Amino acid sequence: MKKIFIATTLTASVLFAGGNGYTKTANEVSKELIKTLGGELKKHLKANGPVDALQFCSLNAYNLTKKVSEKYGKDIDVKRISLKPRNPANTPSSDEATILSSLEAMHKVGVKPRNVIQDKGDKVVVYKPLLIKKKACLICHGDINKKPELAKKIKEIYPNDKATGYKMGDLRGAIVVTIKKEEKTSAK
Numbered sequence: 001m002k003k004i005f006i007a008t009t010l011t012a013s014v015l016f017a018g019g020n021g022y023t024k025t026a027n028e029v030s031k032e033l034i035k036t037l038g039g040e041l042k043k044h045l046k047a048n049g050p051v052d053a054l055q056f057c058s059l060n061a062y063n064l065t066k067k068v069s070e071k072y073g074k075d076i077d078v079k080r081i082s083l084k085p086r087n088p089a090n091t092p093s094s095d096e097a098t099i100l101s102s103l104e105a106m107h108k109v110g111v112k113p114r115n116v117i118q119d120k121g122d123k124v125v126v127y128k129p130l131l132i133k134k135k136a137c138l139i140c141h142g143d144i145n146k147k148p149e150l151a152k153k154i155k156e157i158y159p160n161d162k163a164t165g166y167k168m169g170d171l172r173g174a175i176v177v178t179i180k181k182e183e184k185t186s187a188k
């Protein structure tokens with residue numbers, strides 16, 4: 001019945017073969033992104049502290065995200081968005097902001113934010129809620145006024161930074177995985 005379409009990479013084709021392939025793919029891609037960014041962050045925090053780690057993130061987080069995207073081929077894209085972005089490039093579109101706001105509204109009344117799956121015709125978009133689960137996140141996204149040197153650096157690199165004041169358990173944003181649907185044949 002349903003044929004497995006040609007995916008650009010072996011990884012992608014294996015991932016797409018599953019029943020609920022889109023969620024599976026999104027989980028895999030987002031896991032890889034968290035592993036990549038988290039690993040580098042941890043390394044830099046440990047080696048030279050928050051100011052160095054901040055600089056590393058500001059120079060590399062966006063490109064590392066792109067690299068993870070590229071690893072999965074041209075039919076898959078991954079990015080991070082937030083209603084309170086640090087990097088202006090992570091500002092959500094109005095559609096995306098609506099979805100983040102509804103996740104936020106649910107989270108506020110104690111409903112666990114779940115993956116949101118959006119059908120956009122030729123592609124599927126999976127939104128994976130991103131919570132502040134680790135204390136380390138608060139170093140740069142919590143009450144940064146406790147660390148004047150770091151606060152100064154953040155202001156210097158991101159004059160319009162909105163990504164502070166978070167507490168443990170807060171919804172920080174979402175990882176958005178966009179997956180192109182399989183090609184439909186004319187015989188259908």
Ligand code: HEC
Nearest residue numbers: 053054057058061062080082085086087090137140163173
């Ligand atoms: C050393 C400082 C630092 C720490 C610690 C840190 N971040 Fe960030 N974070 C940044 C910087 C800098 C950016 C902007 C980088 C970019 O994406 O270009 C950022 C961006 C983000 C974004 C993308 C949206 C936006 O605001 O631009 C998310 C989501 C995020 N961080 C979540 C987390 C989470 C979750 C943790 C804990 C695991 C964490 N951060 C720990 C510095 C930090």
